[in-house]
Amino acid sequence: MTLSQDYEHWIRTSFVEMNTALEEMYFSREARENVEGVGDDIKNQMRAEGHGFICKLLDEGNTDEGFENAFDLLGDVGLYMASMRRHEVTNPAREDVSPLQEASALAMHISSFLGVVPRFATAHLTTRNRAVDGKIKSFTTLPDEYLFLDYNLRSIFAFKRAAELLSRILPLGVTHPAAAILFDDAADALRDVIESNDLLFKKLDRDRFFYCVRPYYKPYRVARQEYRGANGGDFSGINEIDLLLGLCSANDPYYSQLLVEKMLFMEPRDQISLRESMRQRSFLLQFLDAAPVNKNDAAFRKNVESYLTVCKLHGVTARQHHDKLVKDFIEKPSAALTPEKYAQVTASGPPLEVLMSALEVLRDMRVAADRKDIRTAHDDFQRLRALTGV
Numbered sequence: 001m002t003l004s005q006d007y008e009h010w011i012r013t014s015f016v017e018m019n020t021a022l023e024e025m026y027f028s029r030e031a032r033e034n035v036e037g038v039g040d041d042i043k044n045q046m047r048a049e050g051h052g053f054i055c056k057l058l059d060e061g062n063t064d065e066g067f068e069n070a071f072d073l074l075g076d077v078g079l080y081m082a083s084m085r086r087h088e089v090t091n092p093a094r095e096d097v098s099p100l101q102e103a104s105a106l107a108m109h110i111s112s113f114l115g116v117v118p119r120f121a122t123a124h125l126t127t128r129n130r131a132v133d134g135k136i137k138s139f140t141t142l143p144d145e146y147l148f149l150d151y152n153l154r155s156i157f158a159f160k161r162a163a164e165l166l167s168r169i170l171p172l173g174v175t176h177p178a179a180a181i182l183f184d185d186a187a188d189a190l191r192d193v194i195e196s197n198d199l200l201f202k203k204l205d206r207d208r209f210f211y212c213v214r215p216y217y218k219p220y221r222v223a224r225q226e227y228r229g230a231n232g233g234d235f236s237g238i239n240e241i242d243l244l245l246g247l248c249s250a251n252d253p254y255y256s257q258l259l260v261e262k263m264l265f266m267e268p269r270d271q272i273s274l275r276e277s278m279r280q281r282s283f284l285l286q287f288l289d290a291a292p293v294n295k296n297d298a299a300f301r302k303n304v305e306s307y308l309t310v311c312k313l314h315g316v317t318a319r320q321h322h323d324k325l326v327k328d329f330i331e332k333p334s335a336a337l338t339p340e341k342y343a344q345v346t347a348s349g350p351p352l353e354v355l356m357s358a359l360e361v362l363r364d365m366r367v368a369a370d371r372k373d374i375r376t377a378h379d380d381f382q383r384l385r386a387l388t389g390v
C-alpha cells in the first residue's frame, strides 16, 4: 500500500468510526450543539492519528500521482480538517491561523496544481466519491448522512443531465424544429430533481441533519485563509441552466460575483463547462431575436412552449430548495440556538439572515419574479409571450 492508500484506509475506517461515536455522544446530550469538552479522548486520538499520516505524506512529497489520486487525497485531508472544525478542535473565530499546519501545507500543495480550493468540496463526497465494495466515503455511518449524500448526488446527476441536454441546443439554434425534443428531455431531467428533492425532504430527519451532518460543512481555515463550507450546489450544472435559459446573466454584478466565488469549489472539468456557458447568448435572447419573423411557425411556437416549461420547472426546483430544504432544515432549527452558536450556522460564513436574503435573490431570479430591485427575466418573458401568444 502507498502512504496515501494507507491514509485513505484510515479515513474509511477508524476516522468514520470515531466521528460516529462522537456524534452519538453529542446527540444524546440535552444541549446537542455544545460539543466542547465532550469525547476529548476520541478527539485527541483522531487529531493525533490524522496528524501522523499527514506528516508522513508531507515528507514524502509525492502527491502528484495523477489527477484522480491527488484530488482524492485533497478530499481526505479536507475531511480530516472539516472534522477537526466540527468537533471544535479548531475554530476560525478564535484563531488567526489554522493550528493544523501540516494538513494546511499538504492541502495547499495539492490544490495549487489542481486549480481548486485547498479544502474538501462537495464533489469529494458526491460525484467523485468512489465506492469500495458498495461503501461510499462519508464522515459518519449515520443513515441521515448517507441519505443526504445519496439524494444530493441524485439531484446533481439530474441537474447535470438537464444542463447537458440544453447545451446540445446551442449548435442547432432555437428555431430548429428539433429543439423542442431537447427542451422536453431537459424538462424531464428537472422533474427528476424535483422528485429527488421531495424524497429528501420527506425522509431526512431534521435534527439528525442539523446536529450531526450539517456541522461538517462549516468554514475552516487552511493556514491563514478561511474558506467557506462546501455546499450541495458546488457543481456547474445548475448555473449552466441559469445562464442558458437566460434566467441569470454572467454580466449581472450580483450573479457574476457568485460565479467567481464558486468557481474554485468545483472540479476542474465543471469550471471549463461553466466558462463555456458564460459566453453563450441565452435562449431567452435568441427567442426574442427570432420571434418577430418566426412567431407564426408551429415548430417555433412549440419550441417556445417547451422552453417556458423548462424555465418553470427550474423555478420549482429553486422554490423547493429555498422554501422547503433551507427553511426546514436550517432556518427553523437555528431558532433554538444561543446567539454565539447561531452566528456560526451557515456554511458560507455570513449571518443566517444575510444568507437567507442572498438565497432569496437567487430563487427570485430563477422563478423570474416580478421584482424591480434586482434583474430578473420577468419582463422579457412577458415580451416573449406577447410577441408569440404562447
Ligand code: HEM
Pocket: 151, 152, 155, 156, 159, 197, 200, 204, 209, 228, 231, 232, 233, 234, 238, 321, 325, 326, 329, 330, 346, 347, 348, 349, 355, 359, 362
Ligand atoms: C437538506 C438539504 C439541503 C439543505 C438544508 C441545503 C441548504 C443550503 C444552504 C444553506 C445553502 C447556502 C450555502 C451556505 O450555507 O453558504 C445552499 C446552497 C446551495 N444548495 Fe443546498 N441544501 C440542501 C440540499 C441541496 C440539494 C439536494 C441541492 C441540489 C443539488 C442543493 C443545491 C444548492 C445550490 C446550487 C446552492 C448554491 C446556491 C444556489 O445556486 O442556489 N442543495 N444549500
